């Protein structure tokens with residue numbers, strides 16, 4: 001079937017539908033859609049050439065499907081509703097690490113659908129910006145470069161510019177880990193610790209992102225690119241970010257909207273476990289895991305981070 005199919009009518013799936021509809025027909029599968037309005041993107045209506053459906057079998061003829069679901073539901077979706085998909089190419093649009101298996105998005109796809117080519121679309125972009133047609137650049141990562149090049153061409157628009165890489169590990173880990181650091185940055189700002197502390201934390205956070213990713217085979221330039229450094233900067237500095245706002249609320253001792261997708265919370269737990277297994281020091285991620293699980297109070301966390309042995313940068 002021609003055109004693009006998208007699973008997930010949340011903020012990102014909806015925004016991608018709006019963006020890709022500039023190029024041709026889009027079919028969007030999701031729950032709870034009311035007419036053509038997107039609950040997660042107030043004020044945004046879907047264009048006429050986006051077909052909305054709640055029947056997953058309407059997607060069964062598509063060759064290429066974008067999966068815009070939260071990381072922690074991806075595996076269950078592929079085993080449940082998603083079993084009806086026969087697409088040759090599945091593109092994950094989520095950021096994180098599966099808490100049960102420790103896998104990244106493409107690892108989850110490949111475990112469920114070994115016959116499909118898996119790719120990931122990631123990088124610095126707020127759904128609301130994409131839906132408004134603001135200029136945005138993302139990374140399309142696919143181990144098979146020919147497929148990656150084809151997807152890059154099919155999913156780019158005049159305002160949505162895709163770069164591509166075969167370094168799936170690097171792209172996925174950048175997207176997963178930046179959310180954890182963004183929670184930490186939010187905590188710092190919410191607790192009133194200042195811009196200097198945030199800059200230090202982002203930099204040391206980036207150092208630990210690189211440490212883990214390079215150990216797992218990622219390429220340094222990927223971490224320095226859109227999916228790593230680029231998304232880290234965006235998410236740690238903007239109140240549009242749910243991870244940042246969640247951290248801000250935690251730092252200020254306020255509660256946060258429990259209905260919101262905050263990927264960094266589960267990812268912090270998964271990453272901390274992995275780092276411990278590999279004996280890789282990830283002090284910021286470890287603090288975020290402990291703080292978000294309520295195992296540590298903020299004053300102790302600050303004390304622990306500041307009293308680590310002095311070392312070379």
Ligand SMILES: NC(=O)C1=CN([C@@H]2O[C@H](COP(=O)(O)OP(=O)(O)OC[C@H]3O[C@@H](n4cnc5c(N)ncnc54)[C@H](O)[C@@H]3O)[C@@H](O)[C@H]2O)C=CC1
Nearest residue numbers: 009010011012013040069070071073094095125126127261
């Ligand atoms: N919102 C944003 O600005 C961006 C989000 N992303 C990533 O996109 C992914 C999805 O995030 P959002 O769209 O923002 O979240 P969201 O919370 O706005 O939407 C998630 C959607 O998934 C649906 N859903 C949840 N469980 C499901 C299941 N088991 N089966 C079917 N549908 C299910 C929900 O009904 C909802 O429509 C996340 O990994 C996020 O990091 C990436 C870039 C930008």
Ligand SMILES: O=C(CO)COP(=O)(O)O
Nearest residue numbers: 123124125126241242243
């Ligand atoms: O991934 C994002 C920006 O690139 C969206 O960030 P949040 O999930 O923190 O809102």
